[in-house]
Amino acid sequence: MSSCSFSVAIVLVTFLAFHFHGSRAQLNSTFYDTTCPNVSYIVQRIVEVAQSKDPRMPASLLRLHFHDCFVNGCDGSVLLDNSTTILSEKDAPPNSNSLRGFEVIDVVKTVVEYLCPGVVSCADILALAAEASVSLAGGPSWAVQLGRRDGTTANFTGANTNLPSPFDPIDVLKAKFAAVGLNDTDLVTLSGAHTIGRARCGAISDRLYNFNGTMMADPALNASYLATLEANCPNGGNETTINNLDLTTPDSFDNSYYINLANSEGLLRSDQELYSVGSNDSFTLTAGIYASNQTAFFESFALSMINMGNIGALTGTDGEIRTNCRLVNAN
Ligand code: HEM
Known part of the structure; x- marks a missing residue:
C-alpha cells in the first residue's frame, strides 16, 4: 500500500470509529447473559x-x-x-x-x-x-x-x-427528534405510544378554548369529541384532571391511536398535527398505514424504540453503575 492510500485508510478508519461511536452505541441484547441472566x-x-x-x-x-x-x-x-x-x-x-x-x-x-x-x-x-x-x-x-x-x-x-411539547407545531417536533438522531418515521411511529396513558387538561386547554389565540376550539377536533373533552376539562377548571390519550382503548397497546387521528380524535395538538399537515404528506400516509395495519405499526414501533434507546448511550468505562437510581455513587 502506498503511503498516500495508507493515510487515506487511517483517516477513513478514524472517521468511521468516530461516526459509529457518536451515533450508534455498542449495545447488545446478551449483555447481562452471564452477569445477571434473570x-x-x-x-x-x-x-x-x-x-x-x-x-x-x-x-x-x-x-x-x-x-x-x-x-x-x-x-x-x-x-x-x-x-x-x-x-x-x-x-x-x-x-x-x-x-x-x-x-x-x-x-x-x-x-x-x-x-x-x-x-x-x-x-x-x-x-x-x-x-x-x-x-x-x-x-x-x-x-x-x-x-x-x-x-x-x-x-x-x-x-x-x-x-417535545404538546403545543409544538410539526416543524418543531421534527427538529427536536432530528436533534437526537431520530427521523420523521420515528416521530410518527413513536407518537403511537399515546395509544396508552393519560394527559392532564392543562396539556389541551388551549385546543379547547383558545387555539392559536382565536378564543375558539382547534378546528381539527371532531365536534362530539370536543364536547366530551370540554365536559371533562371545563374552561378555567382543574388543569390536573386527566384524559385518556386513546379514547377507545386507553390501556391497550394497539393501533387505535392512528384510527383516532383519522377521526379527528387525537388528544394532543402534537398528535393531531401528524395527521393534519396534508393528505399526501408522508406523516398522514404512514399514520394511515398504521391505522389499517397493526402489524406494520408494531414492527416499526419496535425498531423505533431500539433507535430511541441508542441515543447518547454511555458504554465501556464511561459513567457508572449507580447503586441507587436516585443518587450518583459517592466518590
Ligand atoms: C411527539 C412528541 C410528544 C409529545 C409532544 C408528547 C407529549 C406528551 C404529553 C403532554 C403527555 C401528557 C403529560 C401530562 O399531562 O402529565 C404525554 C403522555 C405520554 N407520553 Fe408523550 N409525547 C410525545 C412523544 C412520546 C413518545 C416518543 C413516547 C414514548 C415512546 C411517549 C409516551 C407517552 C406516554 C406513554 C404517555 C402517558 C403517560 C402516563 O399516562 O403516565 N410520548 N406525552
Whole structure:
C-alpha cells in the first residue's frame, strides 16, 4: 500500500470509529447473559405486578424511558433526585407532577442489586421496563439492546428545551427528534405510544378554548369529541384532571391511536398535527398505514424504540453503575 492510500485508510478508519461511536452505541441484547441472566424476567414480573395494581403504570414507565433518552441520552439522568450536585430533571415543567413510575424502578433496582450487585445500570432498567410495559399492555416485544451505563449529571435545562411539547407545531417536533438522531418515521411511529396513558387538561386547554389565540376550539377536533373533552376539562377548571390519550382503548397497546387521528380524535395538538399537515404528506400516509395495519405499526414501533434507546448511550468505562437510581455513587 502506498503511503498516500495508507493515510487515506487511517483517516477513513478514524472517521468511521468516530461516526459509529457518536451515533450508534455498542449495545447488545446478551449483555447481562452471564452477569445477571434473570434481569429481563425480574423486570417483567415487577412491571406485571405494578400493572395489576395500576393499569396506567405501563404507560408511565414507557414515558420515563423516552424522557430519559431525550435529555443527555439514555443515561438514567431522569431518575436522579435533587442533591448538592444535582438539579433534578424531575422538577422541570415537562416532568414535574407528570412523570410517574419512579417507585417501580426503585423496586427493580433493589431486587437486581440484591441478586447481581453493581452490574445492571438504571438506564438499562428503564429500557427493559419500557419493553415489558409495551408487551404487557398488548403491544410488540423486541430484543432490548443493553450495556448502557449511568450518567453522573442531570440536565435540568435540557429537560426544558429538548423534550417535545404538546403545543409544538410539526416543524418543531421534527427538529427536536432530528436533534437526537431520530427521523420523521420515528416521530410518527413513536407518537403511537399515546395509544396508552393519560394527559392532564392543562396539556389541551388551549385546543379547547383558545387555539392559536382565536378564543375558539382547534378546528381539527371532531365536534362530539370536543364536547366530551370540554365536559371533562371545563374552561378555567382543574388543569390536573386527566384524559385518556386513546379514547377507545386507553390501556391497550394497539393501533387505535392512528384510527383516532383519522377521526379527528387525537388528544394532543402534537398528535393531531401528524395527521393534519396534508393528505399526501408522508406523516398522514404512514399514520394511515398504521391505522389499517397493526402489524406494520408494531414492527416499526419496535425498531423505533431500539433507535430511541441508542441515543447518547454511555458504554465501556464511561459513567457508572449507580447503586441507587436516585443518587450518583459517592466518590
Ligand atoms: C411527539 C412528541 C410528544 C409529545 C409532544 C408528547 C407529549 C406528551 C404529553 C403532554 C403527555 C401528557 C403529560 C401530562 O399531562 O402529565 C404525554 C403522555 C405520554 N407520553 Fe408523550 N409525547 C410525545 C412523544 C412520546 C413518545 C416518543 C413516547 C414514548 C415512546 C411517549 C409516551 C407517552 C406516554 C406513554 C404517555 C402517558 C403517560 C402516563 O399516562 O403516565 N410520548 N406525552
